[in-house]
């Protein structure tokens with residue numbers, strides 16, 4: 604999980620690592636790019652397996668947003684918090700107790 608930098612929107616909350624899809628990208632390519640930028644890990648798009656999604660009609664998000672959650676079993680490199688904040692590994696019961704933004708609460712509930 605990635606702890607968002609304190610001064611950002613949702614600062615200090617723990618989210619599933621990732622980021623926004625850019626124009627012309629498919630979601631798995633965006634995830635590969637974001638995890639390289641944010642965590643410094645190398646991933647193949649075909650190793651990103653779609654798991655579940657959450658959208659802002661289920662929560663009180665500030666603007667319309669949909670988050671697609673992928674599971675990834677194989678990667679290269681050691682994850683590090685390259686863009687600030689922190690990262691750490693947690694067991695499912697620990698993720699349930701972390702302070703998270705609304706859509707990540709929704710995703711964690713579906714994932715485990």
Ligand SMILES: Nc1nc2c([nH]c(=O)n2[C@@H]2O[C@H](COP(=O)(O)OP(=O)(O)OP(=O)(O)O)[C@@H](O)[C@H]2O)c(=O)[nH]1
Nearest residue numbers: 611612613618621622623664665666668704705706707
């Ligand atoms: N993970 C997550 N992000 C949310 C939720 N609701 C919501 O408005 N957001 C916002 O959606 C945006 C996600 O973009 P991002 O993952 O690329 O985060 P970021 O702040 O690094 O983006 P940036 O490139 O604008 O600096 C953030 O501004 C985040 O606060 C939510 O429930 N979960």
